[in-house]
Amino acid sequence: MARKKTITREHILSAVYEVISTEGFSGFTARNIANKMKTSTQPIYLEFKNMDELRTVFIDRVTADIRSEVYDRRFTDDCIVDLSINYVKFASDHSVLFKSLFVDDHESGNQLNEFTYDLFNEKVASDEKYSKLSHKIKEAIFINCWIMSVGLASLAASKRAKPQNEEIEKIIKNLIDLSMKHPDVTLTR
Template identity: 50%
Template sequence: MARRKTITREHILNATHEVVATEGFSGFTARNIASKMKSSTQPIYLEFKNMEELREAFFEEVEDYLRNEVFNKEVSGDPIIDLTLNYVEFARKEKMLFRALFVEDHAGGQLLNEFGLKMFIEKAKDSELYQGVSDEELNTAFLGNWITATGLASLATSERIHPTIEEMVSILNIVNKSIKRNPTFTITM
């Protein structure tokens, strides 16, 4: 009789999440993930061809988590501001995971940038507030909000600032008004 599989894909992805959330991507090794599961590395390589395949599966899980658990909360009624506020709140609650995903340099960084832009445009296009706004203007708004949000999140997670929701909404409104007046703002990603 064949041995029953006790460590599943889900177990491996959960352990990967725990490792990245506590150690960042510097801890993303088969040995560290196996250690978190109290097993050898064999179950990882039975489930995934290599660590790159595990990384890709992990990023798919992260995107689902961010889309369904983090970025879908309504706070202000403006989906773009809500997305930004949720990003900052995520950074406050899950400091190390935020840093690992959005601050550290890693192979999935560009994927997360593209995911963030896609979420931003989807939320804007689903809202009456942003009807008639071009994709180019939304790209510009994304950049301004993302840069502002990352600054707020980084400063808040390091306890250097303690902005209230109202203060952040005010800052974001100022940023968005400035972007509307200067729609040619760009930055290379």
């Protein structure tokens, strides 16, 4: 009789989440993940072809969770301000995970940058205030607000600052205004 599988894909992904949330991607090894589950590495390789596939599945899962549980919260009447507030709040509440995902250099960095860019574009496309703006202005708003949000979030994650929602709202609204008036004043993406 075949043995019943006791370590599932979900168990493995939960262990990956715990490892990344406490150690960052430097701890993303089969051995560390297996140790977290108190098992050998065999179940990992039975569920996933390799560590690259596991990383991709994890990033897909965590971005879906972040999208639904973090970025959909409303604080103001402005979708861009809300994205920034949510980003900073996520960094403050989950500092190691935030740094691991959005600050540290790792193989999935570009995938996470694209996730952020796509999410911004989805929010802007469904908002009357922003949807009809030119591509150039939307790009300027994205880049300027993204840079500021990453800075504020990094400060919040490292506990060097505690940006309040009202402060973030003022800063981001000023950047939006600046970007609309001067869309050439930005870094390239």
